[in-house]
Amino acid sequence: MIQMSCKGLTLGYNSALVQNLSFTVAEGDCLYILGENGAGKSTLMKTILGLLTPLEGSVDLGGGVHANEIGYLPQQSQAQRDFPATVWEVALSGCQSRCGLRPFYTQEEKELARQSLRRMDMERFSKRCYRELSGGQQQRVLLARALCAARKMLLLDEPVAGLDPAASREFYQIIAQLNEKDGVTILMISHDMEAALRYASHILYLGEKVFFGTRDAFAQSNSGRRYLEQGEGGRAWHC
Numbered sequence: 001m002i003q004m005s006c007k008g009l010t011l012g013y014n015s016a017l018v019q020n021l022s023f024t025v026a027e028g029d030c031l032y033i034l035g036e037n038g039a040g041k042s043t044l045m046k047t048i049l050g051l052l053t054p055l056e057g058s059v060d061l062g063g064g065v066h067a068n069e070i071g072y073l074p075q076q077s078q079a080q081r082d083f084p085a086t087v088w089e090v091a092l093s094g095c096q097s098r099c100g101l102r103p104f105y106t107q108e109e110k111e112l113a114r115q116s117l118r119r120m121d122m123e124r125f126s127k128r129c130y131r132e133l134s135g136g137q138q139q140r141v142l143l144a145r146a147l148c149a150a151r152k153m154l155l156l157d158e159p160v161a162g163l164d165p166a167a168s169r170e171f172y173q174i175i176a177q178l179n180e181k182d183g184v185t186i187l188m189i190s191h192d193m194e195a196a197l198r199y200a201s202h203i204l205y206l207g208e209k210v211f212f213g214t215r216d217a218f219a220q221s222n223s224g225r226r227y228l229e230q231g232e233g234g235r236a237w238h239c
């Protein structure tokens with residue numbers, strides 16, 4: 001079932017960064033969004049979330065997905081890493097979009113935050129100060145926060161940025177589990193081609209030549225072949 005259709009999107013600020021982009025996302029897809037720095041990946045994600053208006057075209061949600069049911073894990077700034085709140089407060093704040101004008105959280109919302117922290121194996125850190133956690137632990141808390149909103153779809157903007165290789169691998173596996181076992185549709189910005197070729201069902205590559213298709217079709221494409229031909233020695237290659 002199609003959950004999102006982007007039709008004829010032109011994105012940019014003063015001038016167009018991406019032109020006439022069309023793609024669809026179906027329930028259970030795992031879409032990796034790749035491309036060089038400045039290609040417009042975060043701009044696309046913010047447009048999907050309705051935080052930015054496209055210069056042209058439209059983003060249509062379908063398959064019973066509503067904008068407030070999409071979980072979002074943004075790129076973290078240094079100020080956010082130093083956020084003076086407990087792990088519990090950060091996770092619970094993911095329920096804010098459910099509150100509307102209500103100035104308190106219900107028992108059900110608190111239970112959802114607890115469950116989300118448990119899913120990320122972070123419940124035992126609930127009382128700890130968020131800024132005292134390691135980068136990998138912080139990302140797990142932010143994913144728990146995003147899961148409070150995500151009934152159907154998760155948008156992740158470079159979730160492993162700043163993590164060491166072991167923590168990155170672990171994080172990719174957590175995301176793959178959410179996708180494969182829990183059926184959460186994933187859209188993830190990444191610079192990690194190896195992870196994309198391993199975990200993605202579909203790849204959107206933003207660049208001079210835009211590519212959208214299945215992972216296998218990408219592997220056959222010029223960009224994909226270029227990477228694969230480099231073999232183990234080329235693992236650091238960024239798309």
Ligand SMILES: Nc1ncnc2c1ncn2[C@@H]1O[C@H](COP(=O)(O)OP(=O)(O)OP(=O)(O)O)[C@@H](O)[C@H]1O
Pocket residue numbers: 013014017035036037038039040041042043044
């Ligand atoms: N609010 C803004 N106003 C004007 N220009 C912006 C704004 N936000 C981003 N840009 C510019 O738009 C371009 C694309 O930015 P964007 O963050 O979407 O790229 P990206 O593909 O996510 O890059 P990266 O991989 O470095 O995160 C960049 O040149 C950036 O400077």
